[in-house]
Amino acid sequence: MDFRWTEEQELLIQSLEELLQREAPETLMAELDARHEFPFKPWQALADNGILALGIPEEYGGVPADITTLTLVCETLGKYALPLGIIYSLGIITIRDIIQFGSEEIKAKVLGGFVRGDLPVALGITEPQAGSDAAAMKATAQIDGDDVIFNGQKMYCTLAKIAKYILLMTRDAQGTNPYASISMWLLPTDTPGLRFNILNKVGWWTVPTYEVFIENARVPRKNLVGQFNSGWPQLMANFEIERLALCAASVGAAEAALEDSLSYANRRVQFGNPIGSYQAVQHILTDMAIKNENMRNYIYKVAWMMDQGQSVRHEHAMCKLYVARAACEVTDSAVQIMGGLGYMMDHRVQRLWRDIRLMRIGGGTDEIMYNIAGPQLLKHARKS
């Protein structure tokens, strides 16, 4: 077993840390959050410094990177500028789907643009009646000669209006098996017939989420990604890595929360001593540190397994479940340690706390993670 990073990983993360301190300092991220503004400049800086190129095939301007390296990148983004980690993680699933299933034309346009600083492709899957039960979806695609016409409504479509494209999932109403009746399309967001309604969220203020109304939106038929009616397995192919990426960003946020807590506990004097000198506070801090260490080990292990080509069918769900909850606990503890200051808007721990809460819902809820992991565990036990 070797817990060391490679020299290349160390150099990359060093470079990224410096970049984030330069281009996404805490003062800027706080300001953007207060103004509910997307971090366009820091995102462009990630592109300009080759971070967005990682894991994209070289013919589209990318550079090879394994899943462990991408995990380290997400963790670092999460630690210094959580919204960047979130945006990057959201992009992983759509971008990887396009790498895997997109036509040459789609790949050249989308991947090339992403490497140069385009926003990730938004994912249009959830509908008012179809959340975790994605197969209950209703949005339709009607073929019309060389074109296809979309109708329907998508919920919680993060980045939809400001991204160039939505990766739209539609349902073929004729199909009896819902999982074999879903298709995946590349829908440009400037297509006539699209209307966006921004949603107010508890956190993620710099990463806007929309309700999208689609009325007779017409695009060329060649915007199909992959095979007709194969959208569901295509989407599932990259859910695991998206969840891992969200976990890594959450771990970074938890590390930031612990750092703030430790520095505060050393400084804040009550009853004549720094609060860190009291055992009650030390216990909280130690529990936070243990959770961070466990989370980090868990994501690195899952990343390593994926790099080895091993299945992470239940491991990734257990990891997501553990990390989302532990990260929520750690950021909550940070608010607690900092007392009144922790609840004030001018300190970052409140932001981490608000932003991290979504991790137990987005990318698959805690409950769905149980549903994935539980049956798999039982199945394995039956086999052995």
Next chain:
Amino acid sequence: MKIVVCAKLAPDASDIEVRSDGSISLDRAEWRIGSFDLQAIEAAVRLRDAHGGSVTALSAGPQRINHSKLRKDLLSRGPDELVLVAEDVLNGADTAVTAQVLAAAVRKIGAVDLVLTGEGSADLYFQQVGLQLGELLEVPAFNAVSKIEVKDSGVRIERSLEEETEVLELPLPAVLAVTTDIHTPRLPNMKEILLAAKKPVYEWSLADLELENAPEPRVEAVSLRAPRPVERKRILIEGSPEEAAQSLAGYLVKEGVV
């Protein structure tokens, strides 16, 4: 244009540990490329990209500098190749020794048009080596260079002096120590980091440089200690901004500084 850029690899000053007796330990310090040398590397790489040619990074020091991560770090910032003179007798070498070793290496590299250095090393910051190197090579040497333009067979440079900017033209070869604001050094990306491992690294001994023995030291460091902290009153002023401001203004008047 054949450019050599000199960089010092040294312990990171921010990792210094002060022992209880006031002495200093660098045992746990990470070794890094001098923070003022990064600008010289950036300047060299930009000149090559604009005018063609090559950039050779050059560093001299103890064995410790011949470390694969440091080599990749240097090469990921754009130089084409690296020359290392890594021998333990060069540990803590004074500026004269360093300049002599670098001069011998530059001569061995051969046909060099331009040598760039940082403003000073990150650990000692004596700002001497580049100038001594130029003198030993018997070529023009200037410090505080904030702009370099290639012009005909020479260079036009700008120097940031205390009160003025001086524009000079000089023949090549030359040795120039650049300012910290000549360029913002690039951050290496993964492509460059991966490429770095494939670039040539030449390890030369002092014997390869025809320096049979290490040059005689001219300066001996007799002690290295943490600075004695200046005694301060350490009066903490808290309270509302108005109260704090009144209280501070009172102290400043008492101190006779307003």
Next chain:
Amino acid sequence: MTDDKDVWVFSEKPALQAELIAGAHQLSANTGGQVAAVVLGARSQAEQAFDLGAQRVLWLGELPSGRLVEDIVPTLVAAVQDKCPFGVIIGATVRGRAVAGRLAARLGVAALADVLEFQWDGSALLARHMVFGGGAVRIDRPLASPVIATIGQGIFETGSLQAQPKGEIEPLPWVEPPWQAAVIERRSRAVSSVNLSAAKRVVCPGRGVARQEDLGLIEELAQALSAEMACTRPLAEGLGWLPRERYIGISGAMIKPDLYLGVGVSGQAQHTIGMSESRVVVAINKDRGAPLMTQSDYAVEGDLYQVVPALIRALKARKAK
């Protein structure tokens, strides 16, 4: 006549030359030699060196037009080889550093850079200077002769020095340099009027200041205190909010004013090396654990955006009284 106990001083800046003459007397008291000023400039300036306390004056003459101060190196090399002084102390300006480095290389020695103090250990000279970005003090002993050192402004005081009787001015024969740089242009830098090392009071904003436009507030405080505005390195070099001449620290200005007031300055060693000898140090910071807060005489814990306006009002109110 043997000169090997003499201490020579050179700076192209007359004010610095005067300080170096004072400092050189501390050395010559131990070597038993004389202090010789190496003067570049008009004859009257050479004469004046005696008034400043030089016992001998070595005159380079006036710099021919189109030449650089650095062009004196071959002349100095020849003079030092001829007269063999104990040492040459050179003012640590940009040009001074260039002269020192090249001179040292030609004489086969290493220059002692930015010396803060000379000490004697018996007959051995020791030089103290800061290394590791202010994180450590190193004491060096030169092993080769002559001693070449650079010394910055404000290290030695000129006050106590007695004028010396006017002696003979000894001209140094000019040696043509082997190569020459053509001077194309010299332009004064608009921002360079600032002389931080001469300022009695200095206000220094750091990274705690969130936006460039907020510097107006700090500027207003500086005015209320009749202080010069300085800054930390990231404000000058990373962000470019203030000119480079205004930053304090290892590669910037070294100051010892009566009052240093840091606003939102964390106090990294690379910065504090440049201001640690200020008489009164004040820090304003949200974070009472910031290094500068614990190394100051008066540490105000609070939001600078509230404390600074309040302080401006308090200072103005006192002035009005």
